[in-house]
Amino acid sequence: MVNAEIGVIGGSGFYSFLDDVSEIQVETPYGPPSDSLYLGELAGRQVAFLPRHGRSHTVPPHKINYRANLWALRSVGVRQVLGPCAVGGLRAEYGPGTLLVPDQLVDRTKSRAQTYFDGEPLPDGSVPNVVHTTFADPYCPVGRTVALESARGRGWEPVDGGTMVVIEGPRFSTRAESRWHAAAGWSVVGMTGHPEAVLARELGLCYTSMALVTDLDAGAETGEGVSHTEVLKVFGENVGRLREVLFDAVAALPPTASRSCLCTHAHDGWDLGIELP
Numbered sequence: 001m002v003n004a005e006i007g008v009i010g011g012s013g014f015y016s017f018l019d020d021v022s023e024i025q026v027e028t029p030y031g032p033p034s035d036s037l038y039l040g041e042l043a044g045r046q047v048a049f050l051p052r053h054g055r056s057h058t059v060p061p062h063k064i065n066y067r068a069n070l071w072a073l074r075s076v077g078v079r080q081v082l083g084p085c086a087v088g089g090l091r092a093e094y095g096p097g098t099l100l101v102p103d104q105l106v107d108r109t110k111s112r113a114q115t116y117f118d119g120e121p122l123p124d125g126s127v128p129n130v131v132h133t134t135f136a137d138p139y140c141p142v143g144r145t146v147a148l149e150s151a152r153g154r155g156w157e158p159v160d161g162g163t164m165v166v167i168e169g170p171r172f173s174t175r176a177e178s179r180w181h182a183a184a185g186w187s188v189v190g191m192t193g194h195p196e197a198v199l200a201r202e203l204g205l206c207y208t209s210m211a212l213v214t215d216l217d218a219g220a221e222t223g224e225g226v227s228h229t230e231v232l233k234v235f236g237e238n239v240g241r242l243r244e245v246l247f248d249a250v251a252a253l254p255p256t257a258s259r260s261c262l263c264t265h266a267h268d269g270w271d272l273g274i275e276l277p
């Protein structure tokens, strides 16, 4: 019987050196997730790691099966999710190496399935009702506090709050788009934060984004603009301390049974029509 309580959506840099990692494949009503789940114990907690883009980074942001990913995590017992990701900074002061824990999100994606509650029957014949989920505060307030304190505990002063705008990708922004995002007052730009956060909320999971700035987006970037090489280089330079912060956060998250945050009440009063895994 597989049982994990905390999920981490991030690449092999986060779990490859853990002892006793077991790999399991999970099927979902939405098809396969990005990859196997990698289960391991960390600070006495059972953690399921899922490489968002697949183990060899073969799935681009707009083709990630987000519904399968979150469903798979919940089906093995996960109720709290940490989502580290690479983003571009939209303000000069959010340079490479900045860690930002956003508290708001803007969706500028275009082609992604972003709800479980679309009235379409599942393979088992059950039919989800149309449900309108409250999403005013898209991130878990408890998880955010834990992430911030974990970063400070490692001497990495994080940015507390800010808005992540999520674009379709896989291309980076034009300068005009980047200046527009900055002028709107948004903080960082990414490609995967949505619909990851809303699908977590729809499943009653706590979701916390931990955004590592790898570049100044095209608006503030000089030269030729953001390159994938630059993103990988800065991510590589910071993955070690991001892993330390992530692991401290895993250890500090509250026990599943004690959760009372808004995430757990997302569907109070709704008849979902389907049984969540």
Ligand SMILES: [Zn+2]
Binding pocket: 140, 141, 142, 143, 205, 206, 207, 259, 261, 262, 263, 264
């Ligand atoms: Zn929560």
